[in-house]
Amino acid sequence: MIQAKRQITLNESLGADIYRLSIQAPEIAATAQAGQFIMVKTGVGFDPLLRRPFSIHQTEGDEIQILFKRLGKGTTLLSKLAAGQQLDILGPLGNAFTLQEGPCCLIGGGMGVAPLLFLAQTMRSRGITPHILLGARNKAELMAFLPAFQALDGSLRYATDDGSMGQRGFIIEALPALLAEDNKAKWQVYSCGPYPMMRAVAAICQHKWPCQVSMETMMACGISACLGCTITARNTNRKGGKYLHVCQDGPVFAAEQIEWKS
Amino acid sequence: MNDNNQDLRVDIGGGLKLNNPVMTASGTFGYGREFESFTELDSLGAIVVKGISLRPRPGNPPPRIVETACGMLNAIGLENVGLEAFIKDKLPYLKGHKCPLIVNILGDSIEEYRHLAAGLDQEEGISAIELNISCPNVKKGGVAFGSQPDLARELTTTVRQATSLPLIVKLSPNVSDIGAMARAAETGGANAVSLINTLIGMAIDIRLKKPVLANITGGLSGPAIKPVALRMVWQAADAVHIPVIGIGGISTWQDAMEFIMAGASAIQVGTANFFNPAAVDEIQAGIRRYMRENNINQLHTLIGAARGGK
Known part of the structure; x- marks a missing residue:
């Protein structure tokens, strides 16, 4: 460091x-x-x-x-x-995504796609071909980051909120169909994007497929000193609270560690 | 003239002398280890660790922090590992360093503070206790101790009897008469006062039409509060005969010198640690350079230099 x-x-x-x-x-x-x-x-x-x-x-x-x-x-x-x-x-x-056996799905939206390119490249270097789902508001936003993903081999699907490029709507809508293509496989799902998107990904994967999410919060230091980057956990920690710190415990979490807020 | 000719030693009361006046402020430096990659822990004036309570505290729900102009608001809610885990897990590492260790303590009752002080008194490797009577983000106790001179004096007296360690009382700026609070600590037997803690503030999210912080209010810190802190340090130095430790937005060596010239015997660096984890080293180096360039051999001769003998 x-x-x-x-x-x-x-x-x-x-x-x-x-x-x-x-x-x-x-x-x-x-x-x-x-x-x-x-x-x-x-x-x-x-x-x-x-x-x-x-x-x-x-x-x-x-x-x-x-x-x-x-x-x-x-x-x-x-x-x-x-x-x-x-x-x-x-x-x-912070920590990193954990690579696991099985077909991999990367689903990201907006600036949340940032760490997924690095993840996809890491997978490719290890001989894994991920399925990548990307969402953006419109064509201009999508075209800002899509070419870097297109340079990778692999299956790539995308959607825009306004339908100006790719499927119209949220990319999350494409996830169940992809996972259903190989329903018996032990999918590994990796996600980063807007909170509602990751919450929906977590709900789809719950009890079926392991899912890792990369969380974002306001952060003062990044080095575990300010204790400001808190998110709410599903389980109680040893201090007696249901809190996780994004810089210290994350930013990557198993989706089931998190108490998703509606 | 080389660095060895500068004597940065300062006396902060109760027999505690620091090799230099630059300390870390409680709650901004973790338990020291978080900063080992960025600073020379051994050469710090002192480390003041995150406030410890008798039992672990989970802290407040998120969001806990928000940035403001030249500052930030926090409502961490005194999240900490508790006395037992501090002694078991954090103290051994800290004891392995040469710089003095000051443990900040907080409680909901006088009894809790007494237990904490008595518990720490038995441990080796602790140079002083800083009594946090001023955190604005907890519901019970803390605020009353920090804003009522009689309660502050009573608390200080009790803790004074529970430990022979040097005792620093950390004061809140959210009072009408800072001098009265400083005097209450002095009368209660404190060896020094440190100030200021954060100023209570808030921020509203105009899109969501609600306060940004889950706690509604939070403590304002950072460069934005420095002029207020400096004024209060000046007033506290007027009010008491014990050493005053200056805190509040100190981010550069020039800031540190202002507090020393206002009457502070030492200073604590807080929020600056968050955005510049090497701040404490840079401030110490800056003070040395200033002394060298101005042919000042002993830093303590500058304490209160702006007061014109007052």
Whole structure:
């Protein structure tokens, strides 16, 4: 784990306010696993104050890459940085997806697709061909991240909320049909995306297929010090509470660890 | 002139001398180990660990934190492992380091604080106890102790009798007369006061039309509160004869020097640890550099330097 200023090698606008940003970070690239994240100081000074967590989208050689959408103050600052500039980063942090035997399904929506590319690449390098389901709001958003997934071998399905590309509606609607294609198989399902999507994935998989989800919360430190990145657990912990900490216990959880809120 | 010529030692009362004035604030540095990759734990002035209660506490439901302009609100709710697990699982690691260890304690009743102090008094490797009478995020007890001088004095007196360790009382800024609270701690037998804890605040999600934090209110910390903290440290230093430890938004060495010149004998770094895990080392290095450049050999000569002899 390092905290250091490292050089940006690429900050590319992909359309729909989505960017991919690569950083020269050999110490992180060498050890990072799919599902892990980094904390990024998006600006100098005290506003924004806190670092922002980003899943690692992929690694290549000495570089790591994140995928982000320009939404608030932090990501706006990030979008303005150029190759050659320095970025203060901290990582790699958190746990990783666990690869298991059986056919694999990766289902992601919006910026939640970020760690799934790294996961799919990891699977491919081990001879596993995942089934990938991706959801986006519209064609522009989908086209921002789809090409990276298309570069992988494997089955790929996608949907947009407005039907401007692929199936119309939420990608979750395609999941039961995919899993039913091989109903006897021990599917391994991996998901990252909006909370309602992961909740629906967890419900479909419950008692049938193991499901891993990557969770996102507000986070101050990323290193287990602030205890702010709490989510509600199904079981009571040894402190007598039903809480999990995303940076310490996650960000990847078994879906059944989580008490899903309606 | 090399670094060895700078004497950063400070006295924070009760016989406790620190090699340098830079401490970590409770609740922002875990139990030390979380920061071992980023800081030189051995060279810290002192580590103040996450507040310990008699029994484990699960803390508040999420969301617990939200960022604000130059600051953050938190309502962690004093989540901690409890006294027994602290002694068994956390203390051995901390004892293996050279820097003094200060244990922050909190309770719902005077009796609970007394038990905690007595329990810690028996352990080796603890340099002082910091009494948290000021956390704004728990329903019972804490706030009353922190806002009523009579209760604060009574609590301090009781804990004073339960331990021979140096005793620091951490004060809340959410009071009308900080001097009265500092005096209450001093009268009760505290060796030092530390201040400020967080200022109570809130944030509302205008999309959901409800408070962001599940607890509704939370404690504001970070650079946003520094001027308020500095003013209160100045006032507390006016009110008491025991050492004052400055806390509140300290993020740079310049911030630290302001507190020292206002009358603080030492400082604690809090929220800065979250966004800059190397903050404590950088602040210490900055103070050394400032002293070298200004030909100051002994840091303690700068304590209260801005007060003009007052």
